[in-house]
Amino acid sequence: MSLESILNDAKQAILDIDEDKAVEVARQAIAEGIDPVKVLADGFSVGIRTIGDLFSRGEIFMPELILSAQAMKAAVAVLDESLVGEAAEKIGKMIFATVEGDVHDIGKGIAIALIQTQGVEVIDLGRDVPVDKIIEEAETHGAKVIGTSALLTTTMPNQEKLEIELRKRGLREKYKTIIGGAPCTQRWADKIGADAYAEDAAEGVNKVLELMKH
Amino acid sequence: MSEFFTRMGDGSGIYMTAAEIREDILKGVKEAADHGKIPDLTQEEMDYLFDIITMPGNIVGVERGREVVSTSDSGSCKMTYHANIAMERSMAVMVSEKVLGADSIDIGNMDYSYKAVKQIVHNETPVMELAQLNAVIPVLYGSMPNLGLYTKPDGPVENWSELLPLAKIDEACAAQEEAVEHAVRDMVFVAGEMYEAGADGINLDTCGASGDADFLAGLLATEKIKEKYPDLGVEIGAAGEFVLGMHGKLEYDGTRIAGLYPHKQVKLTEKAGANIFGAVVNTNTNKTFPWNIARTVTFVKACVEAAEIPVHVNVGMGVGGISMSEIPPIDVVTRADKALIEIGKADGL
Amino acid sequence: MSGIRTAGDLVLRMQLAKSMKIDDAKKYVAEKLGVKPIDLSDSDRMAEIRAKNGLGRSFDLNKLPKGIEAKFNIAKILDIKINSVDLFKMKTGIK
Numbered sequence: 001m002s003l004e005s006i007l008n009d010a011k012q013a014i015l016d017i018d019e020d021k022a023v024e025v026a027r028q029a030i031a032e033g034i035d036p037v038k039v040l041a042d043g044f045s046v047g048i049r050t051i052g053d054l055f056s057r058g059e060i061f062m063p064e065l066i067l068s069a070q071a072m073k074a075a076v077a078v079l080d081e082s083l084v085g086e087a088a089e090k091i092g093k094m095i096f097a098t099v100e101g102d103v104h105d106i107g108k109g110i111a112i113a114l115i116q117t118q119g120v121e122v123i124d125l126g127r128d129v130p131v132d133k134i135i136e137e138a139e140t141h142g143a144k145v146i147g148t149s150a151l152l153t154t155t156m157p158n159q160e161k162l163e164i165e166l167r168k169r170g171l172r173e174k175y176k177t178i179i180g181g182a183p184c185t186q187r188w189a190d191k192i193g194a195d196a197y198a199e200d201a202a203e204g205v206n207k208v209l210e211l212m213k214h
Numbered sequence: 215m216s217e218f219f220t221r222m223g224d225g226s227g228i229y230m231t232a233a234e235i236r237e238d239i240l241k242g243v244k245e246a247a248d249h250g251k252i253p254d255l256t257q258e259e260m261d262y263l264f265d266i267i268t269m270p271g272n273i274v275g276v277e278r279g280r281e282v283v284s285t286s287d288s289g290s291c292k293m294t295y296h297a298n299i300a301m302e303r304s305m306a307v308m309v310s311e312k313v314l315g316a317d318s319i320d321i322g323n324m325d326y327s328y329k330a331v332k333q334i335v336h337n338e339t340p341v342m343e344l345a346q347l348n349a350v351i352p353v354l355y356g357s358m359p360n361l362g363l364y365t366k367p368d369g370p371v372e373n374w375s376e377l378l379p380l381a382k383i384d385e386a387c388a389a390q391e392e393a394v395e396h397a398v399r400d401m402v403f404v405a406g407e408m409y410e411a412g413a414d415g416i417n418l419d420t421c422g423a424s425g426d427a428d429f430l431a432g433l434l435a436t437e438k439i440k441e442k443y444p445d446l447g448v449e450i451g452a453a454g455e456f457v458l459g460m461h462g463k464l465e466y467d468g469t470r471i472a473g474l475y476p477h478k479q480v481k482l483t484e485k486a487g488a489n490i491f492g493a494v495v496n497t498n499t500n501k502t503f504p505w506n507i508a509r510t511v512t513f514v515k516a517c518v519e520a521a522e523i524p525v526h527v528n529v530g531m532g533v534g535g536i537s538m539s540e541i542p543p544i545d546v547v548t549r550a551d552k553a554l555i556e557i558g559k560a561d562g563l
Numbered sequence: 564m565s566g567i568r569t570a571g572d573l574v575l576r577m578q579l580a581k582s583m584k585i586d587d588a589k590k591y592v593a594e595k596l597g598v599k600p601i602d603l604s605d606s607d608r609m610a611e612i613r614a615k616n617g618l619g620r621s622f623d624l625n626k627l628p629k630g631i632e633a634k635f636n637i638a639k640i641l642d643i644k645i646n647s648v649d650l651f652k653m654k655t656g657i658k
Contacts, residue, residue, distance in 0.1 A: 059473060062378055312621045317575045346646075
C-alpha cells in the first residue's frame with residue numbers, strides 16, 4: 001500500500017470515528033516500515049485537527065469528538081510501541097486546571113481530549129482549583145507544563161497569581177505555562193509572563209507540544 | 215496613509231488603515247457566512263458598515279426613528295450586586311426606569327440559576343410585587359437554566375463532564391436527559407410564582423450554556439409556561455452563536471438542536487411559544503472590531519430575516535461585537551448598536 | 564428607546580405581549596396614541612402625550628398617575644392585559 005493511501009486511511013479512520021480501523025492502519029504502517037512519526041503527523045493528526053475544526057463550527061458534537069479522540073489514542077498506542085524509547089523522550093506530563101472561582105470546564109475538556117491524543121499525559125485537576133493546589137500537583141507529578149483556563153475576566157487574575165507564586169517559590173524556570181479561555185489573549189499572556197497562549201483547543205495542542213520540547 | 219482608531223476584541227485600542235478595515239469586514243462576513251451557511255452581507259451593506267466604523271466622533275447613533283427597545287439580563291441586580299450599591303432590587307428597578315430610561319428591566323438573583331432561585335422564591339416574589347406596584351416599565355424575572363447545577367455533587371444526576379472524557383457516552387446522554395426534566399420543572403415553578411407576583415415576563419437567559427440539553431430545557435419550559443400562563447411574556451436568550459452539542463442527538467420538533475446557529479435557533483424558540491429571542495454572537499478577543507462586528511451583523515441579519523418574533527441581540531461584554539472588557543468602550547458599543555439595528559435590522563437589544 | 568421618557572416601555576409591551584416586530588409594535592402604539600411612529604422617540608412630544616393620558620413620566624409627577632396607576636391607563640389605551648393590573652383589581656375587588 002502506498003504511503004499516500006496509508007496516510008489517507010489514517011485520517012479517514014479518525015474522521016469515521018473507527019477505532020478498529022485506526023489500529024489496523026497503524027499496524028499496517030509499521031508492517032510496511034513507514035515512519036510512525038510521519039503517519040502520526042500527516043495522517044492521524046490531520047484527522048483529529050479536522051475533527052477539532054468541525055467541532056468548533058458546530059458540525060460535530062462532544063460524543064463524536066471524544067470517540068474520535070479515543071480512536072486516535074488507540075492508534076498512537078500502537079505507533080508508540082514501535083518508537084522504542086524515542087517517544088518516551090518526547091512525551092511529558094502536563095497539569096491542567098480551570099482556575100479558582102471559575103467553574104467553566106467544557107473548553108478545558110476539549111483541549112485535554114485533543115492534547116492526550118499526542119501522547120502527552122494530562123493530569124486534569126478539574127475546575128475551581130486554587131493556585132496552591134496547581135503548584136502542589138505539578139510538583140507531585142513532575143509535570144513539564146502547567147495549563148490554566150479562565151472563562152471570566154474576574155478569574156483571569158488567578159492566572160497571574162500562578163505566575164507570581166511560581167516566581168516567589170523559585171519554581172518559575174522549572175515549568176512552562178500556557179493559558180487559555182475566552183477572555184484571554186496573547187496580550188494577557190505577555191502581561192503576566194506566561195510562556196504561551198492558545199486561542200482554541202487545536203492551537204493548544206501545537207503550543208503544548210512546542211513547550212514540551214523545552 | 216490615514217488611519218482610523220478602533221479596537222481589538224479584548225478592548226485594546228489600535229489604528230487601522232481603510233484597506234485593513236475593509237479587508238477585516240470582508241473576512242468577518244465570509245467567516246459567518248461559511249460557518250452559518252447563510253448569505254454574505256451585500257457590498258452596499260459592507261460599505262455602510264465601513265462608514266459606521268470610521269465615523270468621526272467618539273459615539274455614534276441610529277438615524278432618527280430607527281431607535282429600538284431593550285431588554286436586560288439580571289439588570290436590576292447589576293446595580294445592587296455588581297456595582298455594590300446598597301440598594302434593594304425593586305429600588306434598582308425604579309432607578310432603571312426613572313434615571314436610566316430603561317425600556318424594561320429584569321429582576322435577577324445574585325445566584326442566577328432557576329435551581330438556586332427555587333429554594334428562595336418566597337423571598338424573590340415580594341421584590342417583584344413591590345416593583346410592580348411602583349414601576350411603569352415591564353418588569354421581568356430572569357435566571358439561567360444552568361443544567362450543570364443538576365449534576366453531582368451539586369445535584370441529583372451523574373456529571374456528564376466527567377463521563378464524556380471516559381467515553382461513557384450513553385451514561386452521559388442519559389444524565390443530560392434526566393437533568394432536563396429537573397430544570398424544566400424548576401423553571402416552570404419559578405415562572406408560576408413570578409406570574410402570581412405580577413411579573414410581565416420571564417427571561418430564560420443563556421439557554422444552551424451547558425449544551426444542547428440546556429437549550430432543550432429552555433424550549434420545553436417555555437412550552438409549559440405558555441400552556442399554564444399564556445399571558446406571561448417569555449424571552450429566551452441564547453448562550454452562544456451555535457448550540458454546543460454536549461449530547462448531540464437531542465431534537466425539538468424534529469430538528470436536532472446541537473449545532474444550530476441563530477437563524478435556526480430562533481425558529482425553535484418561536485415554535486416553543488417564546489415572545490422574544492435573544493440572539494448571541496460571540497466576540498473573538500484576538501480579532502479586530504471590524505472583523506467581529508461584520509461577523510455579528512451577518513449572523514444577526516440572517517436571524518432577523520428568518521424570525522417571526524422580535525430578535526433582541528445580546529450586546530455586552532464579549533458578545534454582539536462588543537469587546538471582552540469589563541467596561542465596554544463606548545465607541546465600540548455605539549458602533550455595534552448602530553450596525554446591528556441599521557444593517558442587521560434587530561428589533562431590540 | 565429611552566423607556567418612559569419616550570414610548571420605549573409601550574413598544575416593548577407590544578413585543579412581550581404580542582410578539583410584534585419593532586416596526587409593527589411602533590405602528591400599533593403610535594395608532595393607539597394618535598401620533599406618527601417617529602414621534603414615539605421624541606421625548607418632548609411624548610412628555611405631553613404621557614401626561615395627557617396618564618401613562619407615567621420620569622419627572623414632573625405631581626398629581627399624575629404613577630406606577631400601577633399609570634399601568635391601568637396603559638392597559639386601557641393599548642388594549643392589552645397587564646398582569647400586575649389584573650392582580651391589583653383582583654386583590655382590591657375592582658372590576
